[in-house]
Amino acid sequence: MVCWAPVRWGADAHCRLLGFSRIHWVYTEGVAMLSICARHTRGGIYLCNYLTAQRAGGPAPCHFSTSQPSLSKDHRDYSLPNVSWSQNLQDLYNKYQELSKNGNWKCIPSCSQWRLVKSQVGDPMEGVRENRFFIRNLDKDGVGLECCMFYNKAEKRMVCIFQPGPYLEGPPGFTHNGCTATIIDSTAGEVAVCTVGMAVTANLNIDYRNPILLGSTAIADSMVEKVDGRKVYTRCTVRSHDDKVVYAEATGLFIKSNL
Numbered sequence: 001m002v003c004w005a006p007v008r009w010g011a012d013a014h015c016r017l018l019g020f021s022r023i024h025w026v027y028t029e030g031v032a033m034l035s036i037c038a039r040h041t042r043g044g045i046y047l048c049n050y051l052t053a054q055r056a057g058g059p060a061p062c063h064f065s066t067s068q069p070s071l072s073k074d075h076r077d078y079s080l081p082n083v084s085w086s087q088n089l090q091d092l093y094n095k096y097q098e099l100s101k102n103g104n105w106k107c108i109p110s111c112s113q114w115r116l117v118k119s120q121v122g123d124p125m126e127g128v129r130e131n132r133f134f135i136r137n138l139d140k141d142g143v144g145l146e147c148c149m150f151y152n153k154a155e156k157r158m159v160c161i162f163q164p165g166p167y168l169e170g171p172p173g174f175t176h177n178g179c180t181a182t183i184i185d186s187t188a189g190e191v192a193v194c195t196v197g198m199a200v201t202a203n204l205n206i207d208y209r210n211p212i213l214l215g216s217t218a219i220a221d222s223m224v225e226k227v228d229g230r231k232v233y234t235r236c237t238v239r240s241h242d243d244k245v246v247y248a249e250a251t252g253l254f255i256k257s258n259l
């Protein structure tokens with residue numbers, strides 16, 4: 001019940017608002033949410049069991065851990081191209097790889113978990129790299145988010161080239177704005193982190209200008225505008241691969257961790 005409540009509420013509210021088929025919405029929303037969560041919350045069922053057992057005063061039936069053995073064996077870099085990539089996404093990837101040759105841009109790996117590895121971008125994140133980009137790492141290529149980030153240290157800029165798949169559907173045929181928000185948060189968060197070290201989102205303001213077609217190729221382009229003490233002010237624009245359509249514009253405030 002607890003798991004289904006937000007899905008059904010979201011479905012009903014959206015359907016009333018937009019007049020879509022409730023069943024279709026429940027299905028797409030449900031599948032998308034569950035699928036996005038599936039990889040990293042395979043432990044969810046364990047957690048439910050754990051909480052049930054705790055309430056009953058008994059021992060947990062199984063151990064819940066965020067680093068499960070099956071995940072810890074997954075060392076795949078999800079930022080590498082795969083067969084689900086469109087030609088536009090591949091072309092953008094090739095473009096930034098080409099730009100990376102002179103050292104101005106660097107490709108950021110995307111893994112299914114945090115791991116301590118040697119920094120890909122230099123200080124201040126030395127020792128903490130290989131990102132966990134939660135919306136990306138689904139079991140099947142192309143159904144979620146296909147994406148890759150590139151960092152430009154001199155410009156304090158991060159771009160995320162991406163292609164949203166069918167599990168990320170919001171309005172029929174289009175990307176859920178929550179997914180777009182995640183891409184913005186992650187891209188702006190990355191550039192904040194690469195600039196000052198570990199930081200978290202304190203504020204994110206997004207203007208959605210145009211819907212993003214599922215399967216299309218887009219780019220989130222984010223940069224640090226100002227650093228004031230622990231506060232990192234960022235700006236991000238999401239646009240189509242050919243720069244012709246602006247999908248969203250955002251500002252974000254990230255706070256450098258005290259730790």
Ligand SMILES: CCCCCCCCCC(=O)SCCNC(=O)CCNC(=O)[C@H](O)C(C)(C)COP(=O)(O)OP(=O)(O)OC[C@H]1O[C@@H](n2cnc3c(N)ncnc32)[C@H](O)[C@@H]1OP(=O)(O)O
Nearest residue numbers: 131185186189190193199200201202203229230231253255
């Ligand atoms: C390699 C890694 C890549 C990862 C990419 C990162 C993307 C991930 C994106 C995320 O999901 S981050 C997780 C979601 N965010 C959170 O969970 C943050 C929850 N909020 C908090 O933990 C705290 O509120 C926070 C750390 C943001 C601030 O608490 P603190 O006690 O450390 O700081 P404080 O409250 O003293 O605020 C510091 C300054 O920021 C300002 N501030 C804080 N929150 C603000 C806000 N919301 N709006 C405007 N200003 C804000 C605050 O006024 C103050 O300004 P001054 O220095 O000028 O006095």
